[in-house]
Amino acid sequence: MKTRLFMASTVAAALAAGVLFSGCTGGDIEKTGLVKLSKHCYAYIASGPTTAEGHGVNSGFVVGDDGVLVVDSRFTPALSRQLLKAIRSVTDRPIEFLVDTSYLPDHTWGNATFKKAGAKIIARRETAESIARYSPVYKEYYKQFNSDAYELIKDVDIVLPDSFLDDEMKLDLGGVTVVLRYPGPACTAGDCIVSVPRERVVYAGEILSNGYHPNLGDSGADYDNWVEVLGELSKSGAKRFVPGRGHVCGKKTITANVNYIRTLVEACKESIAAGKPIDDAKHTILMPEYADYLQSNLLPFNIQAVYRKSALGIVRPPFRFELPEGYMLYDGAGGTKAGMLEWGIDDASGYRELKVEWRPTLIKEVIVQDVRDAVARLNNGSEPYDFRVNGSGKITVAGSKAPKLMGRWVYKRAANLQGGGRWVWTIFLGNGRIYSVRALTDARMDREKEKRNIEELERAIAGFKPLPEK
Template sequence: MPSFARVGEPERPGALSRRGALGAALALGLLGGAASAADDPLPVTEIAPGIFVFQGAHEEATAANLGGIANLGFIIGGAAVAVIDTGGSAAEGRRLLAAVRRQTALPVRWAIDTHFHPDHALGNAAFAGPDTTIVGHANLPRGLDARAGTYLDGLNQALGNAAAGTTIVEPMLLVRDRLSLDLGGRALELKAWPPAHTDADLTVLDSATGTFFAGDLVFLQRVPAIDGSLRGWLDAIAGLRREAGIARVVPGHGPPSAPWPGALDDEERYLRLILDETRAALAAGRSLDQAVATVARSERGRWLLFDDYNDRNVATAYTELEWE
């Protein structure tokens, strides 16, 4: 792997400052990253030496799953731990921290958000404290700010009392290009991507094992969700195929430790079909509603949660492509 210079800097968080989030964390006894004895550790699997992954459910967020619908992980180095995605609620974040503590007493020095979606970043409150730096793409604070009310209202409706303590905690260290983190004899290489799944996608590569945390740039089994740029995502897939040193991938959703680069094939087929069929609908003068009713329907039996997301994906693609 190339030697990456650290390109990231602590910046002022957005309009939703960390002060309120940290106050809430203090009230809950979370500051400093201490898991309560009552927190049941998330079940994790060691997919490579020192790398543990929790596989999220292919569901929408509920009180039963605590918003635990995304894959989360942590990597143990010689001196510190890095968490990759913190979960869909403060409660799930505490369970993730409890899983870390079951494996090691080393400090959690970094909590890395692969993007701003709630199932990946709303567990940040469980890690907020002076000893843990939350890391994200340079666009991540803006994305959280714009969606904060919607995310928290939706979580409160879905989880009820189980959403208690969940607040917006933004990253302090922002990555604009590449950033190298040292866990103590173990280097992690972070890369910020142009708009694709979102406009704040960040990936993490463990150089020691070739394990690649792709966030939601890679979906398996559960249908991909477009919240950035369809064309940009296809460009990112081409770029991902060129990345060196990857042996296995942890997708944002789906079985962890998937083979590389074959894990990209299904979502690339789906996204390219949306591109081609949406362009054809536009060329034929079809309306948005007509496109939504027809585009990518041949994929319906291939993906979980297809009916929940395909219409929105097509609408997003139509809006992006109509001015080509």
């Protein structure tokens, strides 16, 4: 079952205590903790990628004569207080602004600390909406599946931005001007870049990573625009970039990020066109040139994300049908001639999954034994399901009667997973192709929900319309 993937990264070290000043003019500043970048600009660099260290996410702040602007509030209450302590080791001026560069918890769950300190919290509206929507989901995930992490975040008070960025905003802190800019969706739908142009410093948020796998998995990501934004940063005249993760860096790291995104996206697109599903791609797209990057668990996550964003446009399915709102594309491979697409949803009604496979054929008729053979191949194959047949019948698809089987499924013992429910499977012909459509649901043993879910899936199948050959 391809359920939503929630990522909690691992590994760590302690943050350095004192203020480190770098007079370097190029390359990385390989320091963690508090790093002075210029007269007014500071970075606060995480020393490792563990949950305790905030998944490696960096923060920063700019000190003016009148007040302070903070960039990202960190992951836990303890980490946000640590950042506030570092700021107070530099200045006692009032904290006027906090900028959330994205909605991700490791950037925003410390907002309460700075709200209490008097800061106005600035972000894109997309960021505020996503904080409100996804923070409860993330907290519940940690509670259920990562008790150690939950201990660190259980007291998080979710605080939303109260001021919103359109395209650009300039803030005068007294003797230094900070520019906030929305570059369009890149890593997330609501990314914000913070820069101090006169001091040639940029706080890039998740748009830039240094020595870490970038996170390509957000639903709001736009890979093409992301690459364009990185190109703009490279031409911006800035000398020091505070990445979302990793050491303070120069332009070479921007080039490395562009190459990573382009390489992975192209590899995934080639894999889709070659007919490889996501699980195969995770074992064949290895990206060895990035083997030393931290948070390597993000690579299969990134492959999955690129597949889900790219598959429909590459496969170009030779059919149309409508699924209810909320279904997501989970997998896809091949092309118009022969291919596969899979959709799913997991909500209060339970999990539902619908998989369509097609290929050219010369046969003129499909019988119920063809469906039985398909079920047998699944049960003897590598998929984790064990399908048990308990009935047969007909379903009307594109104006014709097609054979179907139905029954119950459980996970194979080797899968070491729990779950089960009902399924339905049909095979039919259309415009020189044979189509296999398999649907299943897991409603946590709620038989009434199972029934409704199968009815919903069968309605979608009944609306299936093969397209004519072009």
